[in-house]
Amino acid sequence: MLVSAKEMLEKAKAGHYAVGQFNINNLEWTKSILLTAEELKSPVILGVSEGAGKYMTGYKTVVGMVNGMMEELGITVPVALHLDHGSYEGCLKCVEAGFSSIMFDGSHYPIEENIEKTKELVKIANEHGMSLEAEVGSIGGEEDGVIGRGECADPDECKAIADLGVTMLAAGIGNIHGKYPANWEGLSFETLAAVSEKVGNMPLVLHGGTGIPADQIKKAISLGVSKINVNTECQLSFAEATRKYIEAGKDLEGKGFDPRKLLAPGAEAIKATVKEKMELFGSVGKA
Ligand code: G3H
Numbered sequence: 001m002l003v004s005a006k007e008m009l010e011k012a013k014a015g016h017y018a019v020g021q022f023n024i025n026n027l028e029w030t031k032s033i034l035l036t037a038e039e040l041k042s043p044v045i046l047g048v049s050e051g052a053g054k055y056m057t058g059y060k061t062v063v064g065m066v067n068g069m070m071e072e073l074g075i076t077v078p079v080a081l082h083l084d085h086g087s088y089e090g091c092l093k094c095v096e097a098g099f100s101s102i103m104f105d106g107s108h109y110p111i112e113e114n115i116e117k118t119k120e121l122v123k124i125a126n127e128h129g130m131s132l133e134a135e136v137g138s139i140g141g142e143e144d145g146v147i148g149r150g151e152c153a154d155p156d157e158c159k160a161i162a163d164l165g166v167t168m169l170a171a172g173i174g175n176i177h178g179k180y181p182a183n184w185e186g187l188s189f190e191t192l193a194a195v196s197e198k199v200g201n202m203p204l205v206l207h208g209g210t211g212i213p214a215d216q217i218k219k220a221i222s223l224g225v226s227k228i229n230v231n232t233e234c235q236l237s238f239a240e241a242t243r244k245y246i247e248a249g250k251d252l253e254g255k256g257f258d259p260r261k262l263l264a265p266g267a268e269a270i271k272a273t274v275k276e277k278m279e280l281f282g283s284v285g286k287a
């Protein structure tokens with residue numbers, strides 16, 4: 001059964017580790033992530049961007065696939081199905097469809113409007129026993145059409161949003177979606193420490209988890225990050241493994257063109273990436 005992310009993140013914050021959010025795109029992604037979480041006895045959050053939701057036909061299809069898969073794979077670890085970078089309307093659709101968690105990304109609105117809309121969604125999420133993530137400042141780069149300017153969050157604005165009763169808070173701290181450029185200056189721990197001090201026990205979310213060096217991940221966790229989002233890195237490992245398979249001509253041998261064979265190396269590569277991240281985040285054995 002899907003669960004809200006609240007309990008798993010509060011435990012993570014208290015236990016000084018982070019739960020990974022891994023974005024899904026299709027059946028292979030979902031299955032690889034669920035099987036890895038179960039094998040490592042780790043809680044996990046399945047992230048669905050609005051674009052990926054559309055690609056998978058719609059949110060109801062996603063809920064049906066995830067619920068069916070969890071039952072048939074015998075998944076026992078806590079799993080939250082979470083809308084990633086949602087609009088106000090997208091959040092309402094996911095509440096309706098049966099997600100267990102939503103993110104309202106109001107970071108591109110003036111802060112007053114972000115507060116107003118987040119406040120309404122806190123009420124709705126609470127009525128449905130769902131967790132709600134909000135965002136202040138913004139994540140640089142582009143993810144599925146969501147473009148961020150990348151400015152660091154204002155700690156007072158973070159407190160204003162946290163006080164509305166959201167479950168977790170994503171604060172821009174110099175993090176970027178996609179690959180980090182060679183001249184990236186690293187995470188702003190100064191901002192993270194200031195935000196952390198303002199919001200107390202609120203679990204903080206680190207977006208743009210692809211390619212952040214391990215020492216910065218560990219430091220971020222020590223300063224209150226309890227949820228780390230990873231998307232691009234699974235896409236890169238899937239693409240690389242699939243390319244190797246095709247370039248080696250494996251799709252031309254026997255029944256190598258069968259999608260069940262063709263997509264298998266990519267699915268295995270996603271498992272390896274998720275495992276590496278869960279070990280780094282410290283969530284292994286915490287289910
Ligand atoms: O919301 C999802 C993430 O922030 C993923 O970022 O694609 O850089 O790993 P990433």
Ligand code: ZN
Binds near residue numbers: 208
């Ligand atoms: Zn993100």
